[in-house]
Amino acid sequence: MSAIAPQRTYEVKTFGCQMNVHDSERMRGSLEDAGYVEAVDGAPDVVVINTCAVRENADTKLYGHLGHLARTKRERPGFQIAVGGCLAQKDRATIVERAPWVDVVFGTHNMGSLPTLLERSRHNDEAQVEILESLEVFPSTLPTKRESTYAGWVSISVGCNNTCTFCIVPSLRGKERDRRPGEVLAEVQALVDDGALEVTLLGQNVNSYGVEFGDRLAFGKLLRAAGAIDGLERIRFTSPHPAAFTDDVIEAMAETPAVMPQLHMPLQSGSDRVLRAMRRSYRSSRFLGILDRVRDRIPHAAITTDLIVGFPGETDEDFEDTLRVVEASRFASAFTFQYSIRPGTPAATMPDQVPKEVVQERFERLVALQDRISAEENERQVGRTVEVLVSVGEGKKDAETHRLSGRAEDNRLVHFAPGDAAPRPGDVVTVEITRAAPFHLLADAGVQHLRRTRSGDAWDRAQADSCAVPAPDATSASQGGAAQGGAVSLGLPTIRVGA
Numbered sequence: 001m002s003a004i005a006p007q008r009t010y011e012v013k014t015f016g017c018q019m020n021v022h023d024s025e026r027m028r029g030s031l032e033d034a035g036y037v038e039a040v041d042g043a044p045d046v047v048v049i050n051t052c053a054v055r056e057n058a059d060t061k062l063y064g065h066l067g068h069l070a071r072t073k074r075e076r077p078g079f080q081i082a083v084g085g086c087l088a089q090k091d092r093a094t095i096v097e098r099a100p101w102v103d104v105v106f107g108t109h110n111m112g113s114l115p116t117l118l119e120r121s122r123h124n125d126e127a128q129v130e131i132l133e134s135l136e137v138f139p140s141t142l143p144t145k146r147e148s149t150y151a152g153w154v155s156i157s158v159g160c161n162n163t164c165t166f167c168i169v170p171s172l173r174g175k176e177r178d179r180r181p182g183e184v185l186a187e188v189q190a191l192v193d194d195g196a197l198e199v200t201l202l203g204q205n206v207n208s209y210g211v212e213f214g215d216r217l218a219f220g221k222l223l224r225a226a227g228a229i230d231g232l233e234r235i236r237f238t239s240p241h242p243a244a245f246t247d248d249v250i251e252a253m254a255e256t257p258a259v260m261p262q263l264h265m266p267l268q269s270g271s272d273r274v275l276r277a278m279r280r281s282y283r284s285s286r287f288l289g290i291l292d293r294v295r296d297r298i299p300h301a302a303i304t305t306d307l308i309v310g311f312p313g314e315t316d317e318d319f320e321d322t323l324r325v326v327e328a329s330r331f332a333s334a335f336t337f338q339y340s341i342r343p344g345t346p347a348a349t350m351p352d353q354v355p356k357e358v359v360q361e362r363f364e365r366l367v368a369l370q371d372r373i374s375a376e377e378n379e380r381q382v383g384r385t386v387e388v389l390v391s392v393g394e395g396k397k398d399a400e401t402h403r404l405s406g407r408a409e410d411n412r413l414v415h416f417a418p419g420d421a422a423p424r425p426g427d428v429v430t431v432e433i434t435r436a437a438p439f440h441l442l443a444d445a446g447v448q449h450l451r452r453t454r455s456g457d458a459w460d461r462a463q464a465d466s467c468a469v470p471a472p473d474a475t476s477a478s479q480g481g482a483a484q485g486g487a488v489s490l491g492l493p494t495i496r497v498g499a
């Protein structure tokens with residue numbers, strides 16, 4: 001990597017899904033590898049916008065942001081703007097046409113060239129647009145700057161071979177490319193060595209993992225192999241696809257203690273007619289059958305989903321089918337979307353687009369139903385004892401309520417009263433659930449047990465590094481000595497929130 005003027009600072013703004021959040025870690029890693037440092041004063045030399053083309057009004061939001069940044073560009077010589085991600089992949093030259101003050105446009109397949117493109121743009125004083133049509137380096141082989149010490153993400157595949165008619169991903173991210181299991185496991189091991197207790201395996205469709213190297217059972221095997229990694233306590237994955245979800249994966253989940261009792265299983269619609277129009281090849285009965293089998297083998301599994309309301313041609317009857325399947329599914333929570341046209345997708349030009357007011361009315365009914373179910377399912381957790389991995393940034397009201405927050409094994413958000421315990425992010429506490437709300441659980445009876453972990457030690461070290469005070473050594477931290485007054489009293493770190 002060529003040298004860049006020292007100490008240029010950057011900020012990465014992230015829109016969209018977890019895959020984008022993960023990609024942003026790669027962008028930060030590439031920039032830091034090239035000598036940039038993250039801006040702490042809110043006035044970076046480079047702003048990188050990692051865009052999403054899936055969410056509604058993505059382009060309006062992007063150009064709004066770029067409009068604000070134009071002023072900074074006029075006022076601050078040397079200030080640079082880079083636009084990457086899915087929308088950049090899709091709109092490429094249009095971005096520089098509509099916002100000529102942008103310096104770099106790069107795609108989803110060439111995140112690693114970002115520092116070079118920035119440098120070239122400064123040198124040549126002209127915008128650099130570089131979009132690769134296919135993947136040359138798997139993103140996970142790029143350097144990373146991880147957001148947390150206790151959890152990390154590992155891509156197992158990128159792209160998707162499906163053709164869901166509402167989805168822009170296949171045309172932007174290309175055909176599915178799978179990483180070899182050895183590479184994935186090496187990266188998981190590296191995260192664990194770095195202090196992580198939890199790893200989420202990422203792919204657009206994790207159940208088709210292995211299709212590229214001819215092993216249909218590869219995903220279940222991968223879960224079992226990751227489960228054998230010493231020190232890895234929590235394995236999650238996203239997203240599976242109901243059409244490709246096979247019983248060997250359920251068995252691997254049930255028989256691998258580190259695989260958490262949680263499943264995000266996108267339903268999208270409960271109407272078989274709409275599923276067909278969406279080109280989703282499962283039907284509602286198969287979907288419900290999967291949930292039954294998962295719950296049979298993993299009784300406390302929390303299952304979440306994605307739902308789209310108002311897909312073109314959706315009738316009242318179709319929508320009633322969705323309500324029926326949602327009622328039967330007992331999801332812990334759901335991401336519910338109102339269908340809106342995404343240019344470039346097959347559904348965008350389908351006849352019978354549903355009027356906005358009808359979509360809105362159905363959406364509200366569906367959200368009300370799911371909120372009731374979420375509240376009822378959370379109510380069933382009251383009295384249970386759960387292990388919570390303490391996190392940062394998940395309890396917006398923690399400061400005023402004197403609670404800390406984290407995720408239970410089933411990924412439910414728990415706000416707990418720490419009492420005299422002083423857990424660090426990455427430590428694990430055992431608490432009893434005392435109250436439930438639709439979107440979180442409360443544990444106000446104190447901490448039954450605090451387990452100080454390697455992740456908590458790694459947190460201490462990261463805190464100490466960022467504050468330029470000597471890090472407590474791992475042994476004393478894990479015995480509760482030096483760390484007790486250490487990281488906790490240093491206060492909370494800066495937390496970046498992806499939009």
Ligand code: SF4
Nearest residue numbers: 160162164167169204
């Ligand atoms: S499975 Fe469907 S919704 Fe998911 S990424 Fe592939 S095409 Fe898009």
